[in-house]
Amino acid sequence: MAITAQMVKELREATGAGMMDCKKALTEADGDKDKAVDILREKGLSKAAKKADRIAAEGLVNIEIGPDNALASIVEVNSETDFVAKNEDFKKFVNDVAVMARENDVHNVPELLALQHDEGKSLQDVLNDRIATIGEKLDVRRFERLVTENGVIAGYIHGGGKIGVLVELETTSKDQKVIDLGRDIAMQVAAMNPKYISEADVDQEYLAHEKEVLTQQALNEGKPANIVEKMVVGRLKKELKEVCLLDQVFVKDSELTISKLIANVSKEVNQDIAVKKMVRYEVGEGIEKKEENFAEEVAKQMK
Template identity: 45%
Template sequence: MANITAAVVKELREITAAGMLDCKNALVENDGNMDAAIDYLRKKGLSKAAKKSDRIAAEGLVSSYIHGGRIGVLIEVNSETDFVAKNEEFQAFVKDLAMQVAAQNPKYIRPEDVPAEVLEKEKEILKAQALNEGKPEKIVDKMVEGRIKKYYDENCLICQSFIKNPDITIQDLLNEKIAKIGENLIIRRFTRYEVGEGIEKKVENFAEEVAKQINM
């Protein structure tokens, strides 16, 4: 059985805003696995983020970020009230998301946003790769599912590690803000532009540049 420390319980509480006892029970039930404990609390309806998820969020903010005149991002994040949209912490959160998109170049917001045909094609490629590696066919499907999770982690914004704190995901960050601000918040859409995109040119790691600037 995993050692459930007070610090881990506190961290889960900060992410979900659920009660301390509920957080401890969730960690015990899931052998200390933080992600599984978060899902457990959501399913139980004990996470504040889960309780607020069905509330209409029609206000919000469109924010922009431009990196060196070469990468530009527009992102819309919705809140329930105009009051929250004017809140400095909310505005900083939206700016962080814009910088995240600039640095990590996600293609989608959530796993469910990935088109079915794109997902199927990716699975076919991953399956072929696994078979070419000589993996037994009976375990290939499980390997593909594991690699699809990695695909989500790289290509879906909410699954990505937060560039300012790689120990949490954007979904964790969103849950923290929902709990702290007290309103449902929704990452609605984003657009990312990069100079010369689609044109053959010298490879430059703009994402690394953005990440360095953020962590200065």
């Protein structure tokens, strides 16, 4: 397969490895980007611990939480430019979408867009009106609605809507300390982006894949085969502490892990607390954005 400059550029941005190393890895992987990332990691050439989706599209993430913290929604609405994402009318539209997603038991975007908006027409028609007015493609990309019968839901928005998180805590306590704990955990999820809540949730395929990569990495470093297995166990354990929420060091207090933080609050309110679910949206993750320079973007807005 022919390796293009764009393929090399994307791999370099995803891993931080050198241009020639990226080209060689892509050639060895026959153009398969994921396989090329693994090759770079095995050779110790990837500066990124794990591959990450490129954040490309503009827009906003918003959350809406009910007054009793038992019902909440999180939505992502995309725009073509950051100018539009900062527009007050666009912000209001995103807020409307979040409220409608919270208040209605719908299960996918088409069902959400079919709902009646306060303007007396479907949300899809309101979206079409905004597209015509703003002159950009807008997209209600995704949403999730959380309902808890035995706990509380808390959330956090970072960067003015670039990242949003909802966390469901299972507990019988409605103490404000529990709500504050939920927000702190949501902030942790926003900052550290854990893949799993605990080691018990870790996908076995993920473990097998990581063990294979770490084993090859250690062998490529010239480590003796008889100690590679022990090294891999240690490295995998360290990696799990990074990808599992409960094992992570709390971003607001390096003396605490998240599990210890939960235990402390649980003791204060005299009730058990467990993280049942976490939902994290980051604007544009996984969407390829066409490259434009700033002057062209400004010129478009002036038309």
